Amino acid sequence: xxxxxxxxxxxxxxxxxxxxxxxxxxxxxxxxxxxxxxxxxxxxxxxxxxxxxxxxxxxxxxxxxxxxxxxxxxxxxxxxxxxxxxxxxxxxxxxxxxxxxxxxxxxxxxxxxxxxxxxxxxxxxxxxxxxxxxxxxxxxxxxxxxxxxxxxxxxxxxxxxxxxxxxxxxxxxxxxxxxxxxxxxxxxxxxxxxxxxxxxxxxxxxxxxxxxxxxxxxxxxxxxxxxxxxxxxxxxxxxxxxxxxxxxxxxxxxxxxxxxxxxxxxxxxxxxxxxxxxxxxxxxxxxxxxxxxxxxxxxxxxxxxxxxxxxxxxxxxxxxxxxxxxxxxxxxxxxxxxxxxxxxxxxxxxxxxxxxxxxxxxxxxxxxxxxxxxxxxxxxxxxxx
Amino acid sequence: xxxxxxxxxxxxxxxxxxxxxxxxxxxxxxxxxxxxxxxxxxxxxxxxxxxxxxxxxxxxxxxxxxxxxxxxxxxxxxxxxxxxxxxxxxxxxxxx
Numbered sequence: 001x002x003x004x005x006x007x008x009x010x011x012x013x014x015x016x017x018x019x020x021x022x023x024x025x026x027x028x029x030x031x032x033x034x035x036x037x038x039x040x041x042x043x044x045x046x047x048x049x050x051x052x053x054x055x056x057x058x059x060x061x062x063x064x065x066x067x068x069x070x071x072x073x074x075x076x077x078x079x080x081x082x083x084x085x086x087x088x089x090x091x092x093x094x095x096x097x098x099x100x101x102x103x104x105x106x107x108x109x110x111x112x113x114x115x116x117x118x119x120x121x122x123x124x125x126x127x128x129x130x131x132x133x134x135x136x137x138x139x140x141x142x143x144x145x146x147x148x149x150x151x152x153x154x155x156x157x158x159x160x161x162x163x164x165x166x167x168x169x170x171x172x173x174x175x176x177x178x179x180x181x182x183x184x185x186x187x188x189x190x191x192x193x194x195x196x197x198x199x200x201x202x203x204x205x206x207x208x209x210x211x212x213x214x215x216x217x218x219x220x221x222x223x224x225x226x227x228x229x230x231x232x233x234x235x236x237x238x239x240x241x242x243x244x245x246x247x248x249x250x251x252x253x254x255x256x257x258x259x260x261x262x263x264x265x266x267x268x269x270x271x272x273x274x275x276x277x278x279x280x281x282x283x284x285x286x287x288x289x290x291x292x293x294x295x296x297x298x299x300x301x302x303x304x305x306x307x308x309x310x311x312x313x314x315x316x317x318x319x320x321x322x323x324x325x326x327x328x329x330x331x332x333x334x335x336x337x338x339x340x341x342x343x344x345x346x347x348x349x350x351x352x353x354x355x356x357x358x359x360x361x362x363x364x365x366x367x368x369x370x371x372x373x374x375x376x377x378x379x380x381x382x383x384x385x
Numbered sequence: 386x387x388x389x390x391x392x393x394x395x396x397x398x399x400x401x402x403x404x405x406x407x408x409x410x411x412x413x414x415x416x417x418x419x420x421x422x423x424x425x426x427x428x429x430x431x432x433x434x435x436x437x438x439x440x441x442x443x444x445x446x447x448x449x450x451x452x453x454x455x456x457x458x459x460x461x462x463x464x465x466x467x468x469x470x471x472x473x474x475x476x477x478x479x480x481x
Contacts, residue, residue, distance in 0.1 A: 156434070160401065190410065223479065244474065244475055245454070
């Protein structure tokens with residue numbers, strides 16, 4: 001089975017052909033936005049990171065930036081720095097060049113201030129855009145697709161409609177030789193025994209228990225009941241009572257195949273099949289981690305309704321109930337609420353999601369893309385020093 | 386035809402309302418050859434759970450065939466099952 005994607009010079013397959021303007025430090029955010037605003041057709045992603053990171057936190061921020069800017073949906077990237085930061089454009093560019101990514105860089109201090117840096121940045125972004133615009137889609141095997149899974153604004157129907165239907169789509173992609181990554185470790189609390197039973201080997205089983213118990217230890221270290229955050233007030237109003245109930249519903253989106261690997265946040269899997277990425281339960285941070293891990297399409301289920309997209313990777317929204325779909329039609333691509341209404345089944349909606357995945361991978365725009373949703377965030381692990 | 390409520394696993398002792406249900410409504414749910422009848426003792430909002438049998442204080446609430454928490458008080462057959470009478474066993478930093 002095939003889709004139409006962009007074959008990059010380093011061999012990877014993309015589903016979009018973006019030119020990205022990316023500040024490596026928060027201080028360069030405005031300049032990056034000015035450049036992107038002046039070069040139509042580019043995308044920009046701003047964040048609060050780039051300085052004050054140490055140890056594991058520094059490693060994770062750099063891994064996220066490298067994975068995100070070197071992603072196959074990015075045809076070329078312009079990195080913008082200030083000059084005195086910890087993570088300069090050179091730190092990221094060095095990794096990207098090794099990986100064969102097309103990259104340009106500019107810095108405010110070196111260019112001689114804001115205006116000069118914006119002028120130089122515009123020139124470089126225009127060059128990248130001209131190069132990217134000559135590339136064409138070609139037929140690529142669907143086994144090269146990595147689907148990221150996400151759920152946000154869950155309700156009691158998430159585990160009954162949208163998540164099991166997405167599970168069917170996940171199983172179909174894995175059966176075609178593709179890869180599916182699911183994340184949000186906190187939302188696995190109470191489901192660890194079920195996930196561990198599906199581990200491909202003893203190492204994966206150990207990793208599953210380790211990551212989930214670390215997430216629980218972190219939650220407990222706050223000295224409080226996590227109810228109110230997990231489940232959130234919106235989840236509780238929607239009928240979810242405990243984190244265990246939410247987790248058992250959440251994990252259904254991963255389908256029923258063997259879990260082949262557990263990776264860290266923003267780490268690329270080395271195996272194909274169903275993979276767990278360790279990470280927080282904040283939707284936007286999860287999306288960016290999934291992208292940095294290589295996902296070229298994200299499928300996102302929602303009970304209460306959420307608008308978020310990403311700067312570079314399409315997000316397919318699936319609603320769990322028809323009320324939310326009717327209220328937020330402009331944000332939602334597929335309504336799994338038909339399963340409650342008796343107008344569809346978990347199987348039929350699952351096949352619909354899989355069909356949509358192929359079309360979106362081949363260029364069909366999602367609702368979040370049409371509306372211009374490009375939310376971006378990088379999680380930090382420790383105090384910023 | 387649309388069902389009023391759904392039972393996911395026959396081991397479950399709660400079902401989920403598929404529409405707003407009222408006190409006094411009688412609801413039948415089933416999975417495979419198993420069915421269960423309930424007369425609701427209170428209103429159940431869309432998406433919320435009700436008890437399919439009496440659950441003792443400290444007893445497990447079962448959904449998806451798995452424990453999703455423990456009853457903090459006696460729950461009668463037909464009562465609303467939610468945060469007012471169920472507590473989680475996970476992430477309880479307050480109980481350390």
